[in-house]
Each structure stands twice: as structure tokens, then as C-alpha cells.
Amino acid sequence: MQGYYGDPTNGGKCQPCKCNGHANACQAQTGKCFCTTKGIKGDQCQLCESDNRYLGNPLRGTCYYGLLIDYQFTFSLIQDDDRHYTAINFMATPEQTDKDLDLSINASNNFNLNVTWSAGSTAGTISGEEVPIISKMSIKEYRDGFSYEKFNFRNNPNITFYVYVSNFSWPIKIQISFSQHSSFMDLVQFFVTFFSCFLSLLLVAAVVWKIKQTCWASRRREHLPTHSELHQKAKYLRCWKFGINTEVTGSTQQVRQQPWREGNELTLQACDLSSELCQIVSGVFFSPGMCGNCLCRP
8 A cells, every 4th residue: 555564464553654754655565755846865755865966854844956056956856766856956056246146947748836035054954934925836947037136146145945846757867057147247148149150250261262272273283284285385386377368358358378488587486386375375484475476376
């Protein structure tokens, strides 16, 4: 029977589970409690998992996970050992007395949320009156802020906020954070991030452009004749000359090529090359303006 342990055979009796109010069931033979609040341990749910940042006293209250300000914490209760958990508690103390405190929490399953505060705590044990602030039922996320003026952070330097998450089903993933930051810092962070991304993109674009230019230059060099090839072409040009007879018919100037004969005073022509190569050869090996008289095949 749930809530009891022992062996009723041969006149034996079952005894109720002794779990200090932190479990509804226990191991049937040994009576070891299945604690329902994450962070509470022990055969009778009498201890906190202090080595995992849980503080408090289950004999007088419960255990809390101590949250750091401006950090997001994720709790994944997905293992078989976590199937009995239906609650988890948190606590946080503001680090700055002149800035508001923001709370953000979300989970993969529905949960109940209660938030309270007190003037302080000692090792997770509440000192002073615990005042309720928020009570929500069956939600998946919640955000809220606590004014440093309203809660008088200056005169209550040890003020502590307590968050109780309960009535959730296994498995579940919970994310929670307390933060204190100003809007000015948000703008600074935005501009720093924006310009960092912009400069990174600019640098990548410059590198890509440089690589592209290098590839284009390499391809152009592959298609251009080498210096030795130009010398060979120039030598070939000096071996073949053509005479130019010009006849003007109307407004049209007709050019007729004739084989070169000894004794004729002829202009050196480059007629066995493309127009582009003619210009290159003439520019390198011949006097300027010679290409104006070249008859080059396209």
C-alpha cells in the first residue's frame, strides 16, 4: 500500500513512511522515501543536497537552489531517478541595491508558481516574515520585475526572493534566471554585437573579393602569351612582310595585300596575329603607332 512499508505476512505490520512531509511513498521493504522535491535527499528526506548548491533545512522547511544573478540555469529532470519529483525551489538575493530585479522562468510542462520574499535568510533558512508576491496556476512561462525602490533594496541588503515551482509532471525541463541590468547596458551590448557582426561580415567580404581577384588574374595570365612566345611571334613577323596598295573608291578605302618583293620599301606588318596580340606585340617590340597600319585577322 502506498505510504506504508513493511511485511504484513506472519503477523508482521506495515508502518507509515516517515518522510518529514516531503514524500507520499517509500520503498516497500526498507521504507526509504521517494522525495518529491528536487534537492532534498536522505532515507527520510531529512537532508539537502548541499554539494549541488541546495540550501535549507527539510526538517523545518524545505531546500532551495541558490541562483546567481545574471545567469540562466537549466534543470533537466528527465532521468529515471527524477520520476518522483513534482517540485523544485529557488532562492536569489539581489547583488545591486540600485537596480530592479527581473525574473524569467519557463518549462516544457505546465507548473504552479509561487514567489515570496523575506528580509533575509541564513543558509537557506528564512529569517523574518515570508511575504507572498506571486501565485500562478498551470502555466508554462512567466516574467516579472521587482522594483528596488518598492522592496527597498538599500535598507534590506539581505533581502531574498523565493521561487516555488510545483505540481509538474515528469519528465520536464525548466529554465530560470534572475537579472539586474539597465537599459543603457542593453543598448551598449546591442551596438557592440551589431558592429562586431558588421566588421566580421566586412572582413569576410574583403577576403572573398581578394580571392576572386586572384583567381581572375590567374585565369587572365593563363590566356595571355608568355614573354618568350611574344619574342617568337616578333621573330616570325620580321620574316614575313606584305606590301600595301591603297585604292580609294568614293569614300571607301580598299586595302589589297601583295607578296613582299625585294627592293620594295614596305612597312612591317603583323598579319598573322589576332588584333589583341598585334597591339601587344607592337606595343612591346615595335614603335608606338605601328598597330595603326597592322592588318590583323580577328
